[in-house]
Amino acid sequence: MKLIIGASGAVGIPLIKQLVQRGEALRALSSSEGSAERLRELGVQEVMVGDYRTDGVVEQAMADVESACYVPARFVADEFEIGKRIVDAAKGASLEHFLFCSAFHPQLHELSHHWQKLQVEEYLVDSDLLNTVVQPSMFMQNIRVEWSRIVEAGIYPRPYSPHSKMSVIDTDDLAEAMANIMTERKFQGASYQLAGPGPITHAEMAAVISEEIGKPVEAVHRDLNDWKSWAEGRGWTDYAITNYIAMCTHYDQHGFKYGNTITLAAILGREPIDYRAFVRKLVAQ
Numbered sequence: 001m002k003l004i005i006g007a008s009g010a011v012g013i014p015l016i017k018q019l020v021q022r023g024e025a026l027r028a029l030s031s032s033e034g035s036a037e038r039l040r041e042l043g044v045q046e047v048m049v050g051d052y053r054t055d056g057v058v059e060q061a062m063a064d065v066e067s068a069c070y071v072p073a074r075f076v077a078d079e080f081e082i083g084k085r086i087v088d089a090a091k092g093a094s095l096e097h098f099l100f101c102s103a104f105h106p107q108l109h110e111l112s113h114h115w116q117k118l119q120v121e122e123y124l125v126d127s128d129l130l131n132t133v134v135q136p137s138m139f140m141q142n143i144r145v146e147w148s149r150i151v152e153a154g155i156y157p158r159p160y161s162p163h164s165k166m167s168v169i170d171t172d173d174l175a176e177a178m179a180n181i182m183t184e185r186k187f188q189g190a191s192y193q194l195a196g197p198g199p200i201t202h203a204e205m206a207a208v209i210s211e212e213i214g215k216p217v218e219a220v221h222r223d224l225n226d227w228k229s230w231a232e233g234r235g236w237t238d239y240a241i242t243n244y245i246a247m248c249t250h251y252d253q254h255g256f257k258y259g260n261t262i263t264l265a266a267i268l269g270r271e272p273i274d275y276r277a278f279v280r281k282l283v284a285q
């Protein structure tokens, strides 16, 4: 049985779908009954409801599993502490393999949510566990937040320059690569920076979307204070807001470049999806 921790988000759901399709026996640790129900409906055999910050929960989740994948939650202040707890439990359970979903450029120390992932990577090295790290670039699927505004008003707002070059990845490709890593020994024991074709700017993305939906779409630089009010209204924590703003400031100055498709293509055994193919899929959905 394989354990997924962090199963209900942008990475976890397509990963679960991939593994269920392959007939893998799965256990997931979920923090809520609502998410747990969805995971059961997707075909996860055992869903344990619990908080990974509670003593004993991660150890219990690791009992009798051969391998585990940990996908950290977005923008939580104690990300490294949670990661250490999970790696310690994996070591205690003598897992055969541990997959960690990190991020592209985890060494950006001004971005705490990147830096804490690098600290988990370091902790994993010292754990002596057979481990694999994936470092995905920006998710193409992030656009779901702005999609209705794009379609209705022809505006694609991002809180940094629309001309910043971004490395991007389709989360379905990411999930397929992670499932290959979890099920094929030859891919295990490495750190992989993963990106689809690119980089691409948000202005270029808007042009592709415009062609695909047949109406004008303009990428605009959203004011960060406007974004901050939006995030506060949705209950984002101070930590999340501070780091999101730091990330946008970094993107504004440097973008999120450069990645290439070589590693992802090698793990998938095919070329990764490009931005136009992703938009076509999104429109069809």
Ligand SMILES: NC(=O)c1ccc[n+]([C@@H]2O[C@H](COP(=O)([O-])OP(=O)(O)OC[C@H]3O[C@@H](n4cnc5c(N)ncnc54)[C@H](OP(=O)(O)O)[C@@H]3O)[C@@H](O)[C@H]2O)c1
Pocket (backbone or CB within 6 Å): 005, 006, 007, 008, 009, 010, 011, 012, 029, 030, 031, 032, 035, 036, 050, 051, 052, 053, 071, 072, 073, 074, 075, 101, 102, 103, 104, 113, 136, 137, 138, 139, 142
């Ligand atoms: N967005 C991007 O472009 C991008 C690019 C590269 C890397 N990343 C990174 O990718 C990672 C994954 O993103 P995501 O959107 O999939 O993450 P997410 O949804 O925020 O978190 C993953 C899952 O963790 C579970 N979880 C949260 N708190 C928990 C707790 N206390 N105990 C147990 N489980 C808990 C939740 O599932 P349940 O509801 O089942 O508990 C949640 O869906 C993030 O760390 C992000 O920084 C993002």
